[in-house]
Amino acid sequence: MTPLAFEDIAARLAAWRFPAGIDGVVGIAVGGVVPAALVAQRLGVGLKVIALNYRDDANEPRHAEPTLLSAVPDLGAWRRVLLVDDVYVSGKSWHAARALLPVEVEVLPFVLKGKVDFAMIRDIDGCVQWPWRVC
Structure with a gap:
C-alpha cells in the first residue's frame, strides 16, 4: 500500500483542470466524501452525498452490485455536476450512483485514483493509503 501525503493530494488538486460550469459536486460515500469536499x-460550489456500499474494508466486493444506503440527494437547480469517488476500479459504484441521479443532469466523472482519463492519480499502482483514512 502506497501512503499519500495530504499536501501531495492538495497540490495535485490545485493543478487539476476541472471542467467549466460545474453547478455542484456529488460525493459517493463512503470513500468519495473527503475527495468530493475538497x-x-x-470549485466554490455546493456538495451533496449519495451513500453506496460495494466493497469491504479489504477492498473486496461484498455485494454483487452496489447497494444504496441513503436517500438520493435532491440536486435542485444543478444541471452540471461532478460525481466524485476516491478510486475507480470496476466502475460499478460510479455507474450505480450515476444511474440514480436525474437523467436531465449532465454528470461528469472525477476520481482521485484509477486507470481512467478522469482520474487525478494514474501514476501509482496498487492500493493507496489516504491520509484521512484510519487503518
Whole structure:
C-alpha cells in the first residue's frame, strides 16, 4: 500500500483542470466524501452525498452490485455536476450512483485514483493509503 501525503493530494488538486460550469459536486460515500469536499471547496460550489456500499474494508466486493444506503440527494437547480469517488476500479459504484441521479443532469466523472482519463492519480499502482483514512 502506497501512503499519500495530504499536501501531495492538495497540490495535485490545485493543478487539476476541472471542467467549466460545474453547478455542484456529488460525493459517493463512503470513500468519495473527503475527495468530493475538497473538490467542492476548490470549485466554490455546493456538495451533496449519495451513500453506496460495494466493497469491504479489504477492498473486496461484498455485494454483487452496489447497494444504496441513503436517500438520493435532491440536486435542485444543478444541471452540471461532478460525481466524485476516491478510486475507480470496476466502475460499478460510479455507474450505480450515476444511474440514480436525474437523467436531465449532465454528470461528469472525477476520481482521485484509477486507470481512467478522469482520474487525478494514474501514476501509482496498487492500493493507496489516504491520509484521512484510519487503518
